Amino acid sequence: MAYKIMEKEELSSDVKLLKVKAPLVAKKALAGQFIILRIDESGERIPLTMAQTDKEQGLVTIIFQEVGKTTNQLGALEIGDEILDFVGPLGKPTHVEHLGTVICVGGGIGVAPIYPIASAFHKKGSNLISIIGARTKKLLILEKEMKEISDQLYVTTDDGSYGFHGFVTEMLQKLIDDGLTIDMVMAIGPVPMMQAVCKLTKSYNLKTMVSLNPIMIDGTGMCGGCRVSVGGKTQFACVDGPEFDGHLVDFVELRKRQGTFRNQENKSTKKYDQECRLKSKL
Amino acid sequence: MVRQEMPTQPAAERVKNFNEVALGYTSEQAVTEAKRCLQCKKPRCMKGCPVEIDIPGFIAKIAKEDFLGAIKHIKQKNSLPAICGRVCPQETQCEQLCVLGKKSEPIAIGRLERFVADYEVQQGNIEIPKITSRLNKKVAVVGSGPSGLTVASDLAKLGYNVTVFEALHKSGGVLSYGIPEFRLPKSIVDREVEYIQKLGVEIRKNFVVGRLMTVDELLDDSYKAIYLANGAGLPKFLNIPGENLIGVYSANEFLTRVNLMKAYLFPDHDTPVKIGKRVAVFGGGNVAMDSARVAKRLGAEEVYIVYRRSKEEMPARKEESEHAEEEGIIFKFLTNPVEIIGDEEGKVAALKSIAMELGEPDESGRRRPIPIKDSEFVIEMDTVVVAIGQGANPLVGSTTKNLKISDRGYIIADEEEGQTSRKEIFAGGDIVTGAATVISAMGAGRKAAIGIDKYLKNRS
Numbered sequence: 128m129a130y131k132i133m134e135k136e137e138l139s140s141d142v143k144l145l146k147v148k149a150p151l152v153a154k155k156a157l158a159g160q161f162i163i164l165r166i167d168e169s170g171e172r173i174p175l176t177m178a179q180t181d182k183e184q185g186l187v188t189i190i191f192q193e194v195g196k197t198t199n200q201l202g203a204l205e206i207g208d209e210i211l212d213f214v215g216p217l218g219k220p221t222h223v224e225h226l227g228t229v230i231c232v233g234g235g236i237g238v239a240p241i242y243p244i245a246s247a248f249h250k251k252g253s254n255l256i257s258i259i260g261a262r263t264k265k266l267l268i269l270e271k272e273m274k275e276i277s278d279q280l281y282v283t284t285d286d287g288s289y290g291f292h293g294f295v296t297e298m299l300q301k302l303i304d305d306g307l308t309i310d311m312v313m314a315i316g317p318v319p320m321m322q323a324v325c326k327l328t329k330s331y332n333l334k335t336m337v338s339l340n341p342i343m344i345d346g347t348g349m350c351g352g353c354r355v356s357v358g359g360k361t362q363f364a365c366v367d368g369p370e371f372d373g374h375l376v377d378f379v380e381l382r383k384r385q386g387t388f389r390n391q392e393n394k395s396t397k398k399y400d401q402e403c404r405l406k407s408k409l
Numbered sequence: 410m411v412r413q414e415m416p417t418q419p420a421a422e423r424v425k426n427f428n429e430v431a432l433g434y435t436s437e438q439a440v441t442e443a444k445r446c447l448q449c450k451k452p453r454c455m456k457g458c459p460v461e462i463d464i465p466g467f468i469a470k471i472a473k474e475d476f477l478g479a480i481k482h483i484k485q486k487n488s489l490p491a492i493c494g495r496v497c498p499q500e501t502q503c504e505q506l507c508v509l510g511k512k513s514e515p516i517a518i519g520r521l522e523r524f525v526a527d528y529e530v531q532q533g534n535i536e537i538p539k540i541t542s543r544l545n546k547k548v549a550v551v552g553s554g555p556s557g558l559t560v561a562s563d564l565a566k567l568g569y570n571v572t573v574f575e576a577l578h579k580s581g582g583v584l585s586y587g588i589p590e591f592r593l594p595k596s597i598v599d600r601e602v603e604y605i606q607k608l609g610v611e612i613r614k615n616f617v618v619g620r621l622m623t624v625d626e627l628l629d630d631s632y633k634a635i636y637l638a639n640g641a642g643l644p645k646f647l648n649i650p651g652e653n654l655i656g657v658y659s660a661n662e663f664l665t666r667v668n669l670m671k672a673y674l675f676p677d678h679d680t681p682v683k684i685g686k687r688v689a690v691f692g693g694g695n696v697a698m699d700s701a702r703v704a705k706r707l708g709a710e711e712v713y714i715v716y717r718r719s720k721e722e723m724p725a726r727k728e729e730s731e732h733a734e735e736e737g738i739i740f741k742f743l744t745n746p747v748e749i750i751g752d753e754e755g756k757v758a759a760l761k762s763i764a765m766e767l768g769e770p771d772e773s774g775r776r777r778p779i780p781i782k783d784s785e786f787v788i789e790m791d792t793v794v795v796a797i798g799q800g801a802n803p804l805v806g807s808t809t810k811n812l813k814i815s816d817r818g819y820i821i822a823d824e825e826e827g828q829t830s831r832k833e834i835f836a837g838g839d840i841v842t843g844a845a846t847v848i849s850a851m852g853a854g855r856k857a858a859i860g861i862d863k864y865l866k867n868r869s
């Protein structure tokens with residue numbers, strides 16, 4: 128059984144959206160969970176958050192940034208193409224409850240995974256404030272979607288090309304300074320961003336959850352490759368997480384571990400680029 | 410007459426490739442070896458085989474050069490003979506009990522089993538038994554390791570409609586992701602899985618029970634009984650400082666990268682693995698031997714097995730530790746790691762260990778290792794593989810209502826037929842016993858098939 132691509136969209140120059148036919152997975156998926164896919168027989172298993180699910184049509188939406196071999200190859204697939212393996216839902220779903228005010232902070236590609244979580248908090252009737260940021264306007268994704276579900280949406284760009292000029296943390300700082308009562312912060316994005324948000328919220332003792340993205344293989348707790356240190360204890364992000372109390376996460380270790388295979392990844396991406404160029408010449 | 414030696418790839422050659430190490434008997438060797446068997450009236454050897462293969466029976470057929478007859482005979486009891494012939498720890502099972510072992514060397518039962526299984530494949534026509542009765546009853550199996558495959562094939566032969574649910578993208582369990590190609594070629598695992606599919610068993614991969622559907626949901630869905638064979642797939646760590654450094658793998662991760670994901674073919678296969686010059690593997694079982702030998706093949710210059718007891722206590726199959734030794738793996742016995750030391754980038758730089766001595770026997774009957782005071786020493790290292798065992802993965806057990814689980818997380822099941830605290834749920838293999846052997850997992854599957862059949866017949 129292969130998994131067919133039913134829709135495709137380009138959200139920015141290197142961010143793509145695919146809707147994949149996987150009815151059982153779609154039926155079971157909850158906010159905060161992810162899938163692992165493998166494109167073909169020689170492919171790597173990579174985890175991606177389910178940005179949206181359509182239970183009736185049996186579709187799972189994935190949104191990904193093309194950063195290396197597998198995500199580039201995935202981005203090159205077209206409607207009608209098939210993905211060989213697609214397994215999920217994996218990970219613990221977000222603990223969603225009605226809260227007074229929740230702030231969802233999404234940075235870069237992190238807006239994709241925060242979207243379903245923000246939606247879930249919105250559906251529970253919480254006051255939802257969202258801050259989404261990107262390096263520059265061109266890279267901003269899901270603004271419209273986030274706007275629809277948020278009571279208030281703030282957009283930031285590092286270069287000031289759109290919205291607030293600055294980092295998401297500066298926006299968050301402003302909201303805190305304004306004296307807003309905040310029950311919880313949910314932050315997803317690059318590790319340095321999550322780390323910065325946690326540093327800020329810790330000083331105000333604001334409960335902050337983050338979704339971690341260590342390197343994974345099986346996603347079922349079998350390999351231990353995804354281990355992260357949380358509160359001094361080793362946890363497997365794929366089964367114990369991916370969400371954890373951000374104030375307890377050892378981000379430095381996570382960042383280092385994410386770089387474990389950097390040399391090999393570069394080699395693999397280079398090889399793929401060359402093969403693509405060769406193909407396009409033919 | 411002496412026991413026939415197994416031809417192998419020379420050590421200097423084989424450490425450069427992932428091809429099978431043991432090459433298998435020739436027909437002449439097989440017949441010569443088979444003729445050594447005394448055809449005992451009360452064959453002790455059979456007591457050592459958890460699936461009770463008629464050992465003298467199949468050996469007699471080999472002696473008469475009826476190789477296809479021999480494999481047919483084995484398959485009545487064992488649907489994975491090419492695998493068992495390769496990986497069973499025969500020296501503690503069938504061969505340990507062979508009478509010839511008392512005075513000289515036991516019959517090479519495993520090698521003979523392997524020979525006829527391979528012979529059948531070379532002949533091309535693998536016979537699929539006719540399934541005479543169709544019961545129109547659905548049974549679910551969780552996990553496609555040896556235990557799940559065995560129960561599935563036995564139930565299919567009895568006429569049940571069997572579906573196996575497998576979390577990974579490939580069937581076989583540890584046979585696919587754990588045991589390396591050079592010891593158990595994956596084409597053999599695929600072949601055996603195919604055989605079971607030809608019996609009518611459906612295998613649904615990419616299906617994580619407990620996430621996609623729970624056991625209770627499967628039972629509600631139309632499955633009348635379920636067999637849990639999800640294995641002991643939870644890697645253990647020592648919980649010493651430095652275990653999360655870059656360059657420290659659990660054996661499961663290391664072997665999964667290499668075997669399941671074929672990282673040894675990187676970059677033609679996309680999954681990478683990083684191996685340094687000096688590799689330390691913690692542990693003394695099959696998993697440790699496999700990890701060490703894989704590391705060597707990936708190009709490591711020095712590979713150490715760091716084991717806290719002595720050579721005698723090593724639980725690995727004898728053949729594997731001997732092969733490892735031939736391949737230049739360095740054994741550090743009576744040594745216990747205490748800390749992995751990292752550099753500024755968070756990479757493994759060295760290993761600090763302490764010397765041990767053996768004291769009184771512990772509950773496992775082996776002498777307990779005790780640290781020798783002030784005997785710590787440091788060796789430079791850049792990769793560490795932790796192969797000290799597996800525990801129970803809680804995913805299935807914890808998502809199933811009212812299922813009795815032991816303190817250590819294993820599913821509690823009746824030893825005879827595998828029934829659990831819930832009568833429609835059966836379990837066996839590593840998830841019940843803890844990490845054990847392929848053949849014991851299969852034995853549990855065999856017994857559970859009988860149990861499930863009985864349960865379903867009584868109910869209707």
Ligand SMILES: Cc1cc2nc3c(=O)[nH]c(=O)nc-3n(C[C@H](O)[C@H](O)[C@H](O)COP(=O)(O)OP(=O)(O)OC[C@H]3O[C@@H](n4cnc5c(N)ncnc54)[C@H](O)[C@@H]3O)c2cc1C
Nearest residue numbers: 173174175176190191192195196197198340342343385392
């Ligand atoms: C739970 C989870 C959810 C994720 N959700 C999304 C998402 O919704 N959208 C998105 O764009 N990205 C997401 N990621 C990150 C995504 O998995 C990586 O970007 C992808 O694996 C990169 O693969 P590559 O071959 O293209 O790049 P590579 O060049 O191989 O790697 C680039 C970087 O990606 C990371 N990476 C590589 N392989 C893996 C792997 N097997 N598992 C995890 N990380 C890896 C490493 O840090 C690496 O340095 C998620 C990660 C996790 C763990």
Ligand SMILES: Cc1cc2nc3c(=O)[nH]c(=O)nc-3n(C[C@H](O)[C@H](O)[C@H](O)COP(=O)(O)OP(=O)(O)OC[C@H]3O[C@@H](n4cnc5c(N)ncnc54)[C@H](O)[C@@H]3O)c2cc1C
Nearest residue numbers: 552554555556576582583587618640838839845846847850
């Ligand atoms: C590296 C290594 C080397 C070994 N060498 C030997 C040897 O030489 N000889 C020997 O006799 N034994 C050996 N063993 C032990 C032997 O492989 C195991 O005892 C045996 O495989 C156990 O079989 P099993 O069917 O119980 O479980 P497994 O083989 O572990 O299979 C369990 C299966 O269930 C799947 N699963 C788990 N959770 C779920 C879920 N939630 N949903 C769906 N599927 C799930 C897993 O993906 C896996 O495929 C070795 C083990 C390892 C790790």
Ligand code: SF4
Nearest residue numbers: 458493497502503519
């Ligand atoms: S299955 Fe294993 S234990 Fe049984 S006879 Fe064969 S090698 Fe021996």
Ligand code: SF4
Nearest residue numbers: 446447449454507508
């Ligand atoms: S005990 Fe040894 S000699 Fe006797 S039947 Fe078994 S294999 Fe043959």
Ligand code: FES
Nearest residue numbers: 346348350351365
């Ligand atoms: S990805 Fe293997 S244990 Fe989490």
